[in-house]
Amino acid sequence: MTRRSRAQQRELTCQRILDAATEVFAEHGYAGASIDAITARAGYSRGAFYSNFTDKTELLIRLTQRRIDTFAEQELPDALSLPPEERVQLVARWLSAQEPPIESLLAVELARLRDDDPDVAATLDRVFEAIFDSVDRLVGIQGSGLAELPRAERRERVVAIVAGVTGANLLRQLGVAVDARTLELVLTGVLDPDGEVVA
Amino acid sequence: MTRRSRAQQRELTCQRILDAATEVFAEHGYAGASIDAITARAGYSRGAFYSNFTDKTELLIRLTQRRIDTFAEQELPDALSLPPEERVQLVARWLSAQEPPIESLLAVELARLRDDDPDVAATLDRVFEAIFDSVDRLVGIQGSGLAELPRAERRERVVAIVAGVTGANLLRQLGVAVDARTLELVLTGVLDPDGEVVA
Amino acid sequence: MTRRSRAQQRELTCQRILDAATEVFAEHGYAGASIDAITARAGYSRGAFYSNFTDKTELLIRLTQRRIDTFAEQELPDALSLPPEERVQLVARWLSAQEPPIESLLAVELARLRDDDPDVAATLDRVFEAIFDSVDRLVGIQGSGLAELPRAERRERVVAIVAGVTGANLLRQLGVAVDARTLELVLTGVLDPDGEVVA
Amino acid sequence: MTRRSRAQQRELTCQRILDAATEVFAEHGYAGASIDAITARAGYSRGAFYSNFTDKTELLIRLTQRRIDTFAEQELPDALSLPPEERVQLVARWLSAQEPPIESLLAVELARLRDDDPDVAATLDRVFEAIFDSVDRLVGIQGSGLAELPRAERRERVVAIVAGVTGANLLRQLGVAVDARTLELVLTGVLDPDGEVVA
DNA sequence: TATGAATGAGAGTTCATTCAT
DNA sequence: TATGAATGAACTCTCATTCAT
Numbered sequence: 157m158t159r160r161s162r163a164q165q166r167e168l169t170c171q172r173i174l175d176a177a178t179e180v181f182a183e184h185g186y187a188g189a190s191i192d193a194i195t196a197r198a199g200y201s202r203g204a205f206y207s208n209f210t211d212k213t214e215l216l217i218r219l220t221q222r223r224i225d226t227f228a229e230q231e232l233p234d235a236l237s238l239p240p241e242e243r244v245q246l247v248a249r250w251l252s253a254q255e256p257p258i259e260s261l262l263a264v265e266l267a268r269l270r271d272d273d274p275d276v277a278a279t280l281d282r283v284f285e286a287i288f289d290s291v292d293r294l295v296g297i298q299g300s301g302l303a304e305l306p307r308a309e310r311r312e313r314v315v316a317i318v319a320g321v322t323g324a325n326l327l328r329q330l331g332v333a334v335d336a337r338t339l340e341l342v343l344t345g346v347l348d349p350d351g352e353v354v355a
Numbered sequence: 356m357t358r359r360s361r362a363q364q365r366e367l368t369c370q371r372i373l374d375a376a377t378e379v380f381a382e383h384g385y386a387g388a389s390i391d392a393i394t395a396r397a398g399y400s401r402g403a404f405y406s407n408f409t410d411k412t413e414l415l416i417r418l419t420q421r422r423i424d425t426f427a428e429q430e431l432p433d434a435l436s437l438p439p440e441e442r443v444q445l446v447a448r449w450l451s452a453q454e455p456p457i458e459s460l461l462a463v464e465l466a467r468l469r470d471d472d473p474d475v476a477a478t479l480d481r482v483f484e485a486i487f488d489s490v491d492r493l494v495g496i497q498g499s500g501l502a503e504l505p506r507a508e509r510r511e512r513v514v515a516i517v518a519g520v521t522g523a524n525l526l527r528q529l530g531v532a533v534d535a536r537t538l539e540l541v542l543t544g545v546l547d548p549d550g551e552v553v554a
Numbered sequence: 555m556t557r558r559s560r561a562q563q564r565e566l567t568c569q570r571i572l573d574a575a576t577e578v579f580a581e582h583g584y585a586g587a588s589i590d591a592i593t594a595r596a597g598y599s600r601g602a603f604y605s606n607f608t609d610k611t612e613l614l615i616r617l618t619q620r621r622i623d624t625f626a627e628q629e630l631p632d633a634l635s636l637p638p639e640e641r642v643q644l645v646a647r648w649l650s651a652q653e654p655p656i657e658s659l660l661a662v663e664l665a666r667l668r669d670d671d672p673d674v675a676a677t678l679d680r681v682f683e684a685i686f687d688s689v690d691r692l693v694g695i696q697g698s699g700l701a702e703l704p705r706a707e708r709r710e711r712v713v714a715i716v717a718g719v720t721g722a723n724l725l726r727q728l729g730v731a732v733d734a735r736t737l738e739l740v741l742t743g744v745l746d747p748d749g750e751v752v753a
Numbered sequence: 754m755t756r757r758s759r760a761q762q763r764e765l766t767c768q769r770i771l772d773a774a775t776e777v778f779a780e781h782g783y784a785g786a787s788i789d790a791i792t793a794r795a796g797y798s799r800g801a802f803y804s805n806f807t808d809k810t811e812l813l814i815r816l817t818q819r820r821i822d823t824f825a826e827q828e829l830p831d832a833l834s835l836p837p838e839e840r841v842q843l844v845a846r847w848l849s850a851q852e853p854p855i856e857s858l859l860a861v862e863l864a865r866l867r868d869d870d871p872d873v874a875a876t877l878d879r880v881f882e883a884i885f886d887s888v889d890r891l892v893g894i895q896g897s898g899l900a901e902l903p904r905a906e907r908r909e910r911v912v913a914i915v916a917g918v919t920g921a922n923l924l925r926q927l928g929v930a931v932d933a934r935t936l937e938l939v940l941t942g943v944l945d946p947d948g949e950v951v952a
Numbered sequence: 953t954a955t956g957a958a959t960g961a962g963a964g965t966t967c968a969t970t971c972a973t
Numbered sequence: 974t975a976t977g978a979a980t981g982a983a984c985t986c987t988c989a990t991t992c993a994t
Contacts, residue, residue: 166953185467187386190988202989203955212989260525264460267529268384284531315526315533316540320515323522326459327514330466332483334514341515345544361973365978389963402980405965560994564957583865585784588984599959604986606957658923659861665927666782682929713924713931714917714938721920724857725912728864730881732912739913743942763974787967799968800976809968959991970980 170208172198174219182256182329186216186265213269217279220262224286232290243294244347248339257325291317295347302347316346369407371397373418381455381528385415385464412468416478419461423485431489442493443546447538456524490516494546501546515545568606570596572617580654580727584614584663611667615677618660622684630688641692642745646737655723689715693745700745714744767805769795771816779853779926783813783862810866814876817859821883829887840891841944845936854922888914892944899944913943 176198180189191212195205209215231250235243263283269276291314296303302310320342324334359367375397379388390411394404408414430449434442462482468475490513495502501509519541523533558566574596578587589610593603607613629648633641661681667674689712694701700708718740722732773795777786788809792802806812828847832840860880866873888911893900899907917939921931 162953169953183467185384185386185463187384188467191990192988201955204953206990207953207955260459260522261463263529264384264525268382268387284529312537312540315531316519316523316537316544318531319522319526319533319537320519320541321522322525323459323518323520324515326463326521326525327518330462330483332514332517334518338511338515338518341511341545342519342541345515345546346540347544361977368978390965391963400980401965402967403978405967406978406980411964560956567957581865583782583784583861585782586865589986590984600986601959601988602957604988605959610985658857658920661927662782662858662923666780666785682927710935710938713929714921714935714942716929717920717924717931717935718913718917718939719920720923721857721916721918722913724861724919724923725916728860728881730912730915732916736909736913736916739909739943740917740939743913743944744938746942759974766974788969789967798976800971801974803969804974804976955994957991957993959989961987961989963987964985966982966984968980968982970978972978973976 166208169198169200169204170218173200173205173208173215174222177215177219178256178258181219181261182258185261213273213276216262216265216269217275220266220279220283223259223262224283228286228290232293235294244340244343245336247294248343249336251321251325252328252334252336252339254325257328260322260326261329263322287318288314313346317343320346365407368397368399368403369417372399372404372407372414373421376414376418377455377457380418380460381457384460412472412475415461415464415468416474419465419478419482422458422461423482427485427489431492434493443539443542444535446493447542448535450520450524451527451533451535451538453524456527459521459525460528462521486517487513512545516542519545564606567596567598567602568616571598571603571606571613572620575613575617576654576656579617579659580656583659611671611674614660614663614667615673618664618677618681621657621660622681626684626688630691633692642738642741643734645692646741647734649719649723650726650732650734650737652723655726658720658724659727661720685716686712711744715741718744763805766795766797766801767815770797770802770805770812771819774812774816775853775855778816778858779855782858810870810873813859813862813866814872817863817876817880820856820859821880825883825887829890832891841937841940842933844891845940846933848918848922849925849931849933849936851922854925857919857923858926860919884915885911910943914940917943 173194177189177194180194180197183189184193191202191205194215195202198204205215209218227250231247235246238246263280266276266280266283270280271277288311292310295314295317296310302313305313321339324339324342328334372393376388376393379393379396382388383392390404391401393414394401397403404414408417426449430446434445437445462479465475465479465482469479470476491509494513494516495509501512504512520538523538523541527533571592575587575592578592578595581587582591589603590600592613593600596602603613607616625648629645633644636644661678664674664678664681668678669675690708693712693715694708700711703711719737722737722740726732770791774786774791777791777794780786781790788799788802791812792799795801802812806815824847828844832843835843860877863873863877863880867877868874889907892911892914893907899910902910918936921936921939925931
């Protein structure tokens with residue numbers, strides 16, 4: 157009845173739809189997830205969706221933003237407060253605990269929509285910026301030998317880390333068992349400042 | 356009378372459609388790739404597709420099989436004939452040269468169709484079996500310290516490698532520059548037998 | 555606010571689509587009647603059909619049920635309230651007044667779909683049960699000499715009547731002039747309890 | 754190799770295709786019977802069809818003509834040579850022995866195509882002419898009281914008979930057991946010259 | 953805000969037909 | 974004559990979206 161409860165109600169509806177969308181995207185992909193399937197799982201009719209989102213693209217954008225924000229606001233500060241040698245563990249553990257692991261999926265779909273939608277382009281840029289920046293901060297602060305590497309080489313390591321995490325994420329989505337230890341193996345290998353690339 | 360026999364003609368049509376499908380899948384994904392768009396790019400009408408494939412699922416299966424076979428028949432033998440320390444480079448170079456990098460994409464789509472189609476399940480099993488087996492052979496032969504690792508740990512390394520490669524593949528699809536050197540960085544780190552996992 | 559409630563509106567749409575389907579089926583048959591042609595004739599778009607029916611098969615089922623119900627609820631009670639000697643006239647007149655005469659057609663199509671669809675099988679059973687039962691009641695009540703015939707023979711007469719009516723129906727559909735009098739001729743001949751079959 | 758064997762070969766192919774078409778039409782209807790299904794059942798590829806028929810419509814026409822001719826050439830002469838009181842039995846027995854009973858079906862399909870195709874119109878006219886004429890001859894020759902009836906009334910009886918036979922045919926196609934005796938019951942009733950129509 | 957009937961573009965698929973072999 | 978690859982129109986059905994309620 158109050159103005160506040162209205163806003164809260166709206167927020168609740170949005171969150172439920174985003175939660176449902178997360179599941180349905182994981183199961184059927186973005187294209188295969190119908191608005192009906194999503195709202196039905198959230199316990200609403202399709203009209204509720206269009207009262208809260210302009211279209212399906214916006215759903216993808218807001219879902220992606222929510223996932224980035226969760227990491228940036230909840231995990232990153234914790235990790236940065238730890239000594240460098242413990243950060244990798246914390247992050248690896250958090251990454252391997254995310255269910256369902258749809259980050260890669262969302263990124264692929266955003267990439268496809270990029271050219272048609274400026275909002276998508278902005279979100280996608282923000283996603284990558286946030287990811288590479290986070291990794292760089294996790295990795296590059298004093299204490300780690302990597303901080304002294306030339307910028308280009310350090311960037312190379314960051315990309316390698318993101319590749320490893322992204323791939324692990326995807327493998328998990330495909331049903332391959334990837335636990336935190338395996339993720340650490342990827343990260344640790346890349347993070348070894350003395351690691352000599354064969355070539 | 357004809358330059359090409361009927362069987363050859365048929366084979367040519369199939370290959371052209373598979374080539375076109377590779378491109379259109381990379382651009383729009385499996386669900387977003389219409390049969391029309393694929394056959395038009397291949398220079399045929401819609402019906403040509405149904406003369407050569409039973410349905411869209413079969414297209415996905417055959418495309419995936421072709422990509423696995425290409426690696427198994429063309430690259431793997433070459434790599435195995437090299438000394439261990441050069442194999443990683445060869446494979447990394449080959450992987451980063453594949454255009455478009457749709458392996459991850461295909462795997463995700465196959466995984467979605469798995470439950471509905473026994474052929475898909477078989478193909479998917481074959482994909483993973485081939486990949487993990489190839490990596491294990493590339494990595495495990497004598498000369499590399501990894502050959503002496505316990506089976507479970509070696510498996511962990513293999514998964515980590517596949518994760519790295521898969522992720523790099525996906526990043527490339529997303530427009531991130533990932534060259535052979537970055538890939539080697541991922542692989543080399545994981546392959547270091549003395550690499551100590553932090554945890 | 556509205557003149558009609560939602561449920562009423564929905565019912566109206568269904569009835570209009572069923573009416574249109576009746577006509578288009580009569581003209582082009584079940585297979586030849588496209589959803590587009592039906593909904594266009596009803597004054598709706600294609601999608602309206604799928605808001606109200608799950609698929610084309612359901613349309614056939616519901617149309618058939620409507621025609622049976624119309625007879626069972628409107629004509630049969632009237633006929634049974636008449637003395638036996640007037641029933642045949644009433645029924646014959648009603649049968650020859652039905653436009654378009656698609657009962658036979660619907661039955662043939664249902665028979666084709668029977669094996670693939672349990673709903674169809676149930677409807678078809680219900681159709682025949684209703685028809686043979688109605689005819690038996692029309693014919694068999696006291697006053698008619700047929701009531702005393704052995705069960706098997708009476709069944710034979712019922713089948714013969716249905717055959718005559720069905721055939722007349724079909725001939726009308728084919729453009730042959732079949733009026734109520736001709737129908738009565740078929741029925742009366744079969745209904746003569748003293749009629750001796752030649753063999 | 755000889756000219757004669759060629760013609761014979763062609764004839765054989767046609768007959769086999771017509772036989773196969775009879776079965777497939779009975780199972781799936783005209784629209785539901787694909788050229789592929791028909792030629793496959795006949796043991797040919799679809800090309801054989803187009804070497805012997807101009808299109809699907811011609812198949813329907815020729816099939817119908819074959820069935821009429823079979824009756825006119827094989828059964829009618831036999832029946833006419835019998836005394837009137839035995840003719841009904843012979844015809845009823847022959848009618849109830851035809852498998853599959855698709856005459857009604859063919860007539861319905863021809864009627865649908867009538868407006869678009871002069872050949873179809875001619876065939877359909879010929880079908881009805883042949884049927885009504887045959888029945889009239891079977892029934893009307895001296896000895897039967899019907900011969901003396903006014904022309905209009907006699908025509909009415911003929912239509913009633915055809916309706917009965919057509920309906921019986923259709924019921925058989927729908928799986929209802931209709932034997933020769935039931936058919937005779939229909940025919941005999943209508944043929945009773947003293948039968949008084951109720952109205 | 954939420955509902956759900958209706959819209960209509962677009963998808964996968966079938967199939968009569970053509971034509972080079 | 975018979976084959977079968979290829980064509981393309983037409984069909985059933987899905988689904989993002991609109992809008993009156």
